[in-house]
Amino acid sequence: MSDNMIRAAFRGQAGDLRIDMDFTMPGMGVTALFGASGSGKTTILRAMAGLAPMQGMLRVGDTVWQDSDRGIFKAPHERPIGYVFQEASLFPHLSVEGNIRYGEKRSLKKGKVPPVFGDIAAMMQIEHLMDRAPKHLSGGERQRVAVARALMRGPELLLMDEPLSALDRRGRDSVLACLEALHRELKIPMLYVSHDSGEVARLADHMVIIDAGRKQAEGATATLFAQLDFTPPDGRAEAGAILRATVRDQDRESRTTHVSVGEQTLTMPQIEGAAGTAVTLRIKARDVALALKKPEAISIRNILEGRISEIRDSADTGHVDILVDIGGGVLRSQITHEACRELALEPGVNVYALVKSMSFDRPGA
Incomplete structure (x- = not known):
């Protein structure tokens, strides 16, 4: 040891x-x-x-x-x-x-x-x-x-x-x-x-x-x-993922903050923190949608490139659980069997992860 x-x-x-x-x-x-x-x-x-x-x-x-x-x-x-x-x-x-x-x-x-x-x-x-x-x-x-x-x-x-x-x-x-x-x-x-x-x-x-x-x-x-x-044993947290991010910059006019996850950027409602401040993001699986092509003319601001690393049926929910490696972190998405089948999703496939919402924990280590 x-x-x-x-x-x-x-x-x-x-x-x-x-x-x-x-x-x-x-x-x-x-x-x-x-x-x-x-x-x-x-x-x-x-x-x-x-x-x-x-x-x-x-x-x-x-x-x-x-x-x-x-x-x-x-x-x-x-x-x-x-x-x-x-x-x-x-x-x-x-x-x-x-x-x-x-x-x-x-x-x-x-x-x-x-x-x-x-x-x-x-x-x-x-x-x-x-x-x-x-x-x-x-x-x-x-x-x-x-x-x-x-x-x-x-x-x-x-x-x-x-x-x-x-x-x-x-x-x-x-x-x-x-x-x-x-x-x-x-x-x-x-x-x-x-x-x-x-x-x-x-x-x-x-x-x-x-x-x-x-x-x-x-x-x-x-x-x-x-x-x-x-x-999670507390029975309160939904399936999801944790991302360690870093504040990139602040947009005071639009009241948003840009944070970096690896080489990619997420936009979120404004938080306190100077550039370089470490933050923790929690993103629920049900708030992550997947697409094979990058969507255009869409209200969702956070569209991240990634590759599917794992897929598994979720017997309890009737959905398919999918892990997507976005470089610097892993997102989890829950979609229907029908959607998974029609998109021909499988490990190794490149996808775009659409993040609809996220929760933020104040700056940390």
Whole structure:
């Protein structure tokens, strides 16, 4: 295994749930542990933290934190982790600064040089909150403080257990924006537990899908979201694809923004962001039509050249699922069997993908 990878394998019983998991995550960026409620996500996270001992193995880079076969088990306080729970769990008797400094003291006790306090506070956008008591903070502010406290421990791995689940939309957006900044600026690997496909699409580079205590799939987030046999466990997201794009320019007169995906350009309703800003686009399969020739005199603005990479019947919907490689990303389209047959579509055929609409996630990494 590469020395910048993290390998986790656990097996055992957690209440009525049988855990049998073995996965690998990159030693940089954000990995989502993604599954429905009750699938075992938190159990795996607690096992990695050493808080709920379970038979198995955990290797972080070249360091073994646990190997049951060899009798190795580092206690929770010996594992250089930061843990952010669903609830912020701040110390009520300490100010915001006191809570964050607590994490710093834990780092110093281990002989480590903690991160720069001011840098972490700025990244989490909490510099103005230092004198406040936790009870006077909003939900989003409490979670940003909790993340800052975890970071001040100087962790080698950051574990986050659905940190947005108890927040309203405004709080969720504020924390997500800070996590994106953390993703860009720090090199700490994060394992992010969630059952929300929108969060995962926006934040994670890599994902591990879990169901009933077992791994169902793992790989790059954009790749898995485009897989024809993948259904998000939150049950809310429709089939579609994720595209990583870059702002090219702004058209203030028409109130549109042009973004680049590989060598091609998409036009979308105006968003904030200077040229070069990275954005994430989610495009539903039902909003992508296909044509063999480039249409003319049509209201759809986004027409992308591509080549069909895969076709599969969708028994549940009665449609055909088609993946189209557009260079720099893959689109997914759902069309009828009749349309597929009349157009003689098959892998390798060049097509034009007509994108009728898309959703946008704010600038990210």
